[in-house]
Amino acid sequence: MQKTFERMSPTDHQFKHALRQIGVITLAIAMLAAVALGQQKISDLKPTVILISLDGFRADYLDKFDPPTLKKLAKNGVRAKWMIPSFPTKTFPNHYTLVTGLYPEHHGIVENNVYDFGTVFSMSKLEEVENPRWWLGEPIWVTAEKQGQHTGAYFFPATATPIEGILPEHYRRYNGRVPNDLRVDTLLSWLDVPQKERPTFLTLYFSDTDDAGHEFGPESIENKYAAWNVDRSIGRLIEGLRLRGIDQKVNIIVVSDHGMAPVDGRKIVFLDDHFNFDLADKILWTNEIVQIFPKPGKLDEIYDKVKNIDHSTCWKKQDIPERLHYTDGPRVAPIVCSSEEGWGTTSHARYKSWVASQDEPYRTRGAHGYDNKYESMRATFIASGPAFKRGYVAKPFANVEVYNVVCKILGLKPAPNDGDLDHVRSMLR
Numbered sequence: 001m002q003k004t005f006e007r008m009s010p011t012d013h014q015f016k017h018a019l020r021q022i023g024v025i026t027l028a029i030a031m032l033a034a035v036a037l038g039q040q041k042i043s044d045l046k047p048t049v050i051l052i053s054l055d056g057f058r059a060d061y062l063d064k065f066d067p068p069t070l071k072k073l074a075k076n077g078v079r080a081k082w083m084i085p086s087f088p089t090k091t092f093p094n095h096y097t098l099v100t101g102l103y104p105e106h107h108g109i110v111e112n113n114v115y116d117f118g119t120v121f122s123m124s125k126l127e128e129v130e131n132p133r134w135w136l137g138e139p140i141w142v143t144a145e146k147q148g149q150h151t152g153a154y155f156f157p158a159t160a161t162p163i164e165g166i167l168p169e170h171y172r173r174y175n176g177r178v179p180n181d182l183r184v185d186t187l188l189s190w191l192d193v194p195q196k197e198r199p200t201f202l203t204l205y206f207s208d209t210d211d212a213g214h215e216f217g218p219e220s221i222e223n224k225y226a227a228w229n230v231d232r233s234i235g236r237l238i239e240g241l242r243l244r245g246i247d248q249k250v251n252i253i254v255v256s257d258h259g260m261a262p263v264d265g266r267k268i269v270f271l272d273d274h275f276n277f278d279l280a281d282k283i284l285w286t287n288e289i290v291q292i293f294p295k296p297g298k299l300d301e302i303y304d305k306v307k308n309i310d311h312s313t314c315w316k317k318q319d320i321p322e323r324l325h326y327t328d329g330p331r332v333a334p335i336v337c338s339s340e341e342g343w344g345t346t347s348h349a350r351y352k353s354w355v356a357s358q359d360e361p362y363r364t365r366g367a368h369g370y371d372n373k374y375e376s377m378r379a380t381f382i383a384s385g386p387a388f389k390r391g392y393v394a395k396p397f398a399n400v401e402v403y404n405v406v407c408k409i410l411g412l413k414p415a416p417n418d419g420d421l422d423h424v425r426s427m428l429r
Helices: 012-036 068-076 091-100 140-146 180-190 208-216 221-243 299-306 348-357 399-410
Strands: 049-054 078-080 114-116 119-121 150-154 170-172 199-206 251-255 261-263 268-270 280-285 289-294 312-316 335-339 344-346 365-367 381-384 392-394
Touching: 049 091, 049 221, 049 399, 068 221, 068 251, 068 381, 091 140, 091 399, 114 280, 140 150, 140 199, 140 399, 150 180, 180 199, 180 221, 199 221, 199 399, 208 221, 208 365, 221 251, 251 399, 268 348, 289 299, 289 344, 299 312, 299 335, 335 344, 344 348, 381 399
Parallel strands: 049 199, 049 251, 078 392, 150 170, 150 199, 268 344
Antiparallel strands: 078 381, 114 119, 251 381, 261 365, 280 289, 289 335, 312 335
């Protein structure tokens, strides 16, 4: 007899109670450890910003999953209704936009995969990720270091790359297996140095909700646990700041790079049903955005075959809607295809390989990279600290504005960028 196993989940009350108990125990251990080590108070803190990235933390997760630490930060500070991610709604382009104030068309990281210099940049190619030729513009840690401030970055895209020959004073190459608690505790240790050496800008990065959202879908109980797990990590950070006497003095900004949409692995557009791939010099694939680099003289031939396909919108570069800020810069492909929300655009060979690699290819998963017009792609912005108003709900704004906000708090002269502080000045005191 075939048995059916249903995924079991605790009630919300049981779930919250259990996680609160875990959080209380964890914080108690941290407090005892700090007392045992004779934690020193910090009395000479300069204006300081901790920028925390929660990869894939969709704007509605704050209400949907009710994470207590983040809810308290939002209540005591600023919460945007949502933050508008840049197109494409992928990890590397949006992280670099957050810290440069530049749209991807201007900072050069136009997708997680970029074609230039006769080669391909991708997240998995460390030698390219750490090659500064790819990264245009000036990220906030470079701005700060050039103007005499110190910085520390624990896992934020580009922070292990010497941009303009400058690295954060403290940084670590990305390794997703490093426990979140170690990330938090290391950042706190960077604050324990004398003032003249202490970072004023610091970053943290957590991938939990992106990992769970991709694997199980954004509405899943697994993703709810992931949201609560990163919430616990932020609680650990705040307790560490409290033990140092600076929890009311540090400005904490929590952002995400994009949201997450539920996807069905059977909703697929096959581009090889529409044109011969031999007409292209290069095709860069993700299911949500496909970049096509035609061979000389073949652009119109390819475009005529893909311009009217269902469930994927293909544009010539110059015809990409102005609202997406994706028509400038030499790295944007001559033809870009953007999948309809919940759909994938691929080839028969790629799809066959993917199906063969999955134990459950057709259960609900999650994806991002779609047009930023979709609610599912909306990102999170929460900020709390002496620079921010209390209990303020900001209108939606583009993520190019974050760079100027950080510069304002730290007293830095910003590098040229696409943001305008006047768009978000109302959230500041």
